[in-house]
Amino acid sequence: MKHTIKSILIANRGEIAVRIIRACRELKIRTIAVFSDSDRTSPHVLLSDEAYHIGPSPSSHSYLNQDMIIAIAKKADVDAIHPGYGFLSENATFAQRVSNEGFIFIGPSAASIEAMGDKTAARKLMKEAGVPIVPGTIKPLTSLSDAHQVATNIGYPVLLKAAGGGGGKGMRIVEEDKDLQGSFKAAQNEARSAFGDDRVYIEKYIRAPKHIEIQIMADEHGNCAHLGERECSIQRRHQKIIEEAPSLAIDRRIRDEMGNAAIKAAKACNYVNAGTIEFLLDEKKNFYFLEMNTRVQVEHPVTELITGVDIVKEQIAIASGKPLSFKQKDIVANGHAIECRIYAEDPLNNFLPSIGTVKRLQAPSGPGIREDRGIQQGNEITVHYDPMVSKLIAWGRTRNEALGRMDRALNEYLIQGIITNIPACIHVIRHPRFIDGSYTTHFMSDDYNPEELRKSYDDELIAVAIAAAAMVHRQKKQPVLPLVKQNKISQWKYQYRMIDK
Ligand code: MV4
Numbered sequence: 309m310k311h312t313i314k315s316i317l318i319a320n321r322g323e324i325a326v327r328i329i330r331a332c333r334e335l336k337i338r339t340i341a342v343f344s345d346s347d348r349t350s351p352h353v354l355l356s357d358e359a360y361h362i363g364p365s366p367s368s369h370s371y372l373n374q375d376m377i378i379a380i381a382k383k384a385d386v387d388a389i390h391p392g393y394g395f396l397s398e399n400a401t402f403a404q405r406v407s408n409e410g411f412i413f414i415g416p417s418a419a420s421i422e423a424m425g426d427k428t429a430a431r432k433l434m435k436e437a438g439v440p441i442v443p444g445t446i447k448p449l450t451s452l453s454d455a456h457q458v459a460t461n462i463g464y465p466v467l468l469k470a471a472g473g474g475g476g477k478g479m480r481i482v483e484e485d486k487d488l489q490g491s492f493k494a495a496q497n498e499a500r501s502a503f504g505d506d507r508v509y510i511e512k513y514i515r516a517p518k519h520i521e522i523q524i525m526a527d528e529h530g531n532c533a534h535l536g537e538r539e540c541s542i543q544r545r546h547q548k549i550i551e552e553a554p555s556l557a558i559d560r561r562i563r564d565e566m567g568n569a570a571i572k573a574a575k576a577c578n579y580v581n582a583g584t585i586e587f588l589l590d591e592k593k594n595f596y597f598l599e600m601n602t603r604v605q606v607e608h609p610v611t612e613l614i615t616g617v618d619i620v621k622e623q624i625a626i627a628s629g630k631p632l633s634f635k636q637k638d639i640v641a642n643g644h645a646i647e648c649r650i651y652a653e654d655p656l657n658n659f660l661p662s663i664g665t666v667k668r669l670q671a672p673s674g675p676g677i678r679e680d681r682g683i684q685q686g687n688e689i690t691v692h693y694d695p696m697v698s699k700l701i702a703w704g705r706t707r708n709e710a711l712g713r714m715d716r717a718l719n720e721y722l723i724q725g726i727i728t729n730i731p732a733c734i735h736v737i738r739h740p741r742f743i744d745g746s747y748t749t750h751f752m753s754d755d756y757n758p759e760e761l762r763k764s765y766d767d768e769l770i771a772v773a774i775a776a777a778a779m780v781h782r783q784k785k786q787p788v789l790p791l792v793k794q795n796k797i798s799q800w801k802y803q804y805r806m807i808d809k
Contacts, residue, residue, distance in 0.1 A: 311412055313337060313387045313628045318352065319377050320392030322682030323699060324604070325352035328390050331620035340384045342377060344370035346690050351682055358384060365692040371395045374402050381411055388412035388627060394694065397603040400425060414627045416581045416602050423577040424600040428471045428509050430577075434597045437576035439569045442588065442596040444511035455492050456485065458510050465513040468495040472505030474599045476546035481513055516748040517588040518557055519543070520595065522570035523611045523619070526579050527626045533636040534567035535611050535619075542736060544659065544752040549729070550736060551607040552646040553614050556707070556745030557589060566595055573600060582608075582623050606649070606699065609680060613645035613703040644707040646714050648733040650698040650721070652689045655732035656762055661695045664688070667725035672717035676703045676710065689726050697728065711737055735761045 315338035318325045325341060329352060332339045341356035346365040353359040360380045363370040370376075372395055381389055389406050391397035397415065404418035415421075424430045432446040443462055448471045449455045459466045459482065468491055470478030478499035480491040492508065500506040519540045526532035539555035540548050558566070570585040577600070584605050586598040608619045622633060653659040669685045681698040683689070689697065700717055704710030718734050741747045741755050 311387075311627070311629050313412060313624060315340060315384070315386040315388070316414070316624070317342065317377070317381045317384060317386040317389045317411075318356070318392065319371065319389055319396055320394070321347055321350065321352055321371060321693065322696070323680045324392040324606070324682070326355060326682050327680055328392060328620055329355045331618065331624060334618075335621060335624060337624070338386075340380070340386055342371070342380055344692070346688060346692060350687060351684050360384065365690060367395065367692065374399075374405060378405065378409055381406075381409070386411065388414055388624075390414040390623075391603065393603050393606055398425065398601070412627050414581070414623055416577075416579050416583065420577045420579050421602045424602050425473070426471060427469065427474055427599060428507070430599065431509075431597070433576050434573055437572050439573050439576070439597045440595060442511040442514060442598070445509045448507035448509050449492070452489060452492055455488055455510065459485065459488055462510065462512050465515075467511045467513040468492060468508050469511060470495065470499035470503055470505070471507035471509050472499055472503030477502040478508065514588050514590050514596070516750045517590050518555070518747075519586065519598075519749050520555055520558065520566065520589050521584045521586045521601075521605075522566050523605075523608070524570050524574045524579070524583050524585065525617075525619070525622055525626070525632060526574050526581065526583070527632045528580050528629060529631050531632045531635075532571050532574050532579070533632060533634065533639060534570050535615050535617060535639055536563060536641055537566060538607055538610055540607060541747055541749045542742070542751055543749065547651075548607065548649065549651075549752070550646065550648050550733065550742075551610055552644070552707075552710075553610040554641055554644065557593070562593060562595070569595070569597070573597065581626050582619055606696070607647055609678060609699065609701045610645040610647050613678065613701060614641045614643055615639055616642065643703055643705045644710040645701060645703045646707075646710050646737070647699055647701045648714060648718065648737070649696050649729075650700060650723075650733070651729045652695040652697050652726045653729050654727045655729050655735075655758065656765070659729065659732075661691065662689070662727040663691055664726045666697075666723065668722065669724075670720075670722040671698070672700070672720035674713075674717070674720075676713040677701070677717045678703070697723070697726070700733075711743070731761060731765070732756075735764065 316332055317340040318328045329339045339356040341352050341359040342362045343353045344365045362376045389411050396402040400418040400421040403413045406413040428448055431441050434441050445458055465483045468480040478495050480495040482488050482491045495508045496506040520537050522537050523535040537555050537558055538551050538553045540551045542550035573585045582604050584601040587595045588598055589595045612619055652662045654662050666687050671679050678701040683697050702710045702714035718730055721730055736742050
């Protein structure tokens, strides 16, 4: 079926709203942005064709306000709504409402979102479809004695998880039977407060796995293809920091197997549009379905850079009823891509969020560098939204070239007014376990050492002091003032000294 899309309301903010507007511009689609109090002068507002104020800064009163967003969609007479990621993107009720009101929801059906939103139901569906799942239950636990029995059967250590939602909330590792009772109660309480649903289930706990995910795209004509994997093991408290594609841990055979499993997963829930199937990969390279993300993801650019597919434009084409613009055989990985998420967080202070005004911003560019950003100089970083300010993505013919470009770009980046995690990103990409690809999801807690990072700041301050002393010395002898070559030091360190003062 063909459904013409001439205008799209973007029910989101920040870099993903900008990303969607860019796709629309290329497709000559009219863009309608929405914004809260604190986003009046944000790039997504300035870049859109029309922008509507939807309320005060807290998300619950703006970007999560379904009534308001639907009302604006009617007022602006749009054809479709793109939810981006986060906010309302995986809310089945919202997706259904959008389509009931006669708009196209640029994403999967409410039924697909719902099928994957309930984690035990999703496990059952995957098991039946022949997708490998982590050993464990496909039904929520009914009682503590049920939990004891299941855990003993699977064998410790086990992991208690919430059935009502993913992302690590309500998760409890249980090493031995005596700890089960306390952890079971704690997991139930956490699940209840996070999802309003205290159902908990059990999985075998996989130690130090890698997080590998497969990007899929499916159209309403029954075509479904995968775009290969992304490795997202570098994360902290379930917040991803660095992603790359391809993964060093995946060879062609595993990629084919995982890709086919991902396609099976998508077909099992009648999936249409872009989606991601998350897997855990253990030391023996067994992989297990974890969950499916029924939205475009933050890290989609790494896949775009190595496949050449514009995932957001493809999402819009799919929602317009068009068939996929490529076949599986057309997808060949070209080179390597790495993404660093730049957060307004202090890496020397336990990644405490850093709020304030972005006083100065000079972003890197040059060969192989892409930057997706939703803030500009003068904007305010508030407590109301995710602290991610930018995504820096590097492409190279080889991983080494991509890494070199990323390192260069991170050091070129200048942000003043807020503290960012740029130094931590540099530290990670220079770490031997990142370079050799042996890193796992435990990297940030076990291998990453903030004390070494602190030392690198100190070393740089000493180097700067020596350089300054040498300059004074030379000035005495030379009448001409020497040019302070800022590139002798990394821009981020310059930035940090400015803040320190
Ligand atoms: C696991 C696991 C080990 N064993 N399940 C974390 C978030 C949620 N999506 C599932 N998660 C995990 N599930 C079993 N059976 C380890 C994690 C996990 C993790 C997964 C992916 C990326 C980062 C992670 C960090 C810590 C734990």
